Amino acid sequence: RKEVEQDPGPFNVPEGATVAFNCTYSNSASQSFFWYRQDCRKEPKLLMSVYSSGNEDGRFTAQLNRASQYISLLIRDSKLSDSATYLCVVQSGGSYIPTFGRGTSLIVHP
Amino acid sequence: EPEVTQTPSHQVTQMGQEVILRCVPISNHLYFYWYRQILGQKVEFLVSFYNNEISEKSEIFDDQFSVERPDGSNFTLKIRSTKLEDSAMYFCASRGRGTDSYEQYFGPGTRLTVT
Numbered sequence: 001r002k003e004v005e006q007d008p009g010p011f012n013v014p015e016g017a018t019v020a021f022n023c024t025y026s027n028s029a030s031q032s033f034f035w036y037r038q039d040c041r042k043e044p045k046l047l048m049s050v051y052s053s054g055n056e057d058g059r060f061t062a063q064l065n066r067a068s069q070y071i072s073l074l075i076r077d078s079k080l081s082d083s084a085t086y087l088c089v090v091q092s093g094g095s096y097i098p099t100f101g102r103g104t105s106l107i108v109h110p
Numbered sequence: 111e112p113e114v115t116q117t118p119s120h121q122v123t124q125m126g127q128e129v130i131l132r133c134v135p136i137s138n139h140l141y142f143y144w145y146r147q148i149l150g151q152k153v154e155f156l157v158s159f160y161n162n163e164i165s166e167k168s169e170i171f172d173d174q175f176s177v178e179r180p181d182g183s184n185f186t187l188k189i190r191s192t193k194l195e196d197s198a199m200y201f202c203a204s205r206g207r208g209t210d211s212y213e214q215y216f217g218p219g220t221r222l223t224v225t
Contacts, residue, residue, distance in 0.1 A: 034213065043201055043216040044153060087153065097166055098214065100153040 003027060003099045004090050010105035017078050021104045023088030024070045032091040033064055033071045037084045038103060044087055047073075078108045112136045114217035116202050122223045126191050131220045133185045133202030142185045143203040143214060144177065146170070153201070159185065192224045 005024045013019050025033075033050035048055060050062040050071050061074040071090075075082055085103040115134045123129050135142050144156040157167040159177055176188045185204075189196055199221050203214040 041199070041221075043219050046213050046215065049213060097155050097158065097168075099155075102152040 004088055004101040006086075006088050006101035006104045008102060008104060010107050012107045012109065013078055015078055015080060015108055015110055017108075018074065018076045019078055019106060020072055020074045021086055021088075021106075022070050022072050023090075023101055023104075024068075025088075025090045025099075026069070027090070027092050027099075028069065029092050030069075030090045032098075033062075034089040034091075034098070035060075035062055035071075035073050036087040036089055036100075038087055039084050044089075044100075047086070075106075078106075080108050080110065082106060083108045114202055114204055114215055116200075116217035116220050118220060119218065120221045120223070122225065123192055125194055125224055129189050129192055129222065131187045131189075131200050131202075131222070133187075133217055134183055135185055135202065135204030136206075136215060137183075138206065139204035139215075140207050141165075141205045141214075142177075142179070143205075144187045145201045145203065145216075146198040147201065147219075148198045156187070156200075189222075192222075194224050197222055197224045 003026050011019055035047040036044040037047045038044045048057050048062050050064045054063045059076045063072045085105050087103045088101040089098045091098045117132045142159040145153050147153045155168050157171045158165045174190045178186050199219045201219045202217040205214045
């Protein structure tokens with residue numbers, strides 16, 4: 001079983017739509033969770049950390065479900081500039097080594 | 111805003127040659143990392159470095175790889191004898207210290223092409 005799994009997509013949505021991605025992880029000892037954004041042939045950029053209580057940053061909301069071992073990212077009012085690959089990143093408590101998912105591709109069209 | 115920088119942006123080398131990839135982490139960060147991403151695949155951890163020594167490394171990071179922080183600002187990755195399969199983007203990352211600083215900040219990457 002893969003450690004961090006994401007639906008590769010692509011998710012093709014119109015501007016203004018709401019879109020959600022999920023990411024499942026296999027290591028129940030995982031303690032730190034992040035969403036990164038990666039544009040084509042660029043470096044991953046931290047989008048947001050995912051806290052147990054969930055967190056929101058503008059149009060972006062991240063949630064953690066420890067019981068089911070998944071995290072989610074919700075993007076409201078999608079913009080053309082949101083088009084990118086969204087990477088789920090998970091770290092276990094005993095190690096700071098992050099495990100990356102393969103990413104979910106989002107395409108926002110006019 | 112402080113950022114991680116990497117040089118060169120693109121390196122082409124012949125199989126069997128040695129390459130050194132350079133990174134300047136964010137100045138007050140203490141933990142440093144190298145990752146690679148083969149085209150179309152996921153980001154893979156190579157090595158982490160703290161207090162002038164390797165703290166963790168992956169199976170990918172074999173004897174052909176080494177890291178150094180020679181002068182307190184640069185952080186380098188050396189591949190002794192490159193193979194075709196080493197062709198990838200190599201990202202350096204750094205992070206601060208403390209429970210609020212698990213986030214890592216990535217450099218723009220070096221595209222390594224081995225021919």
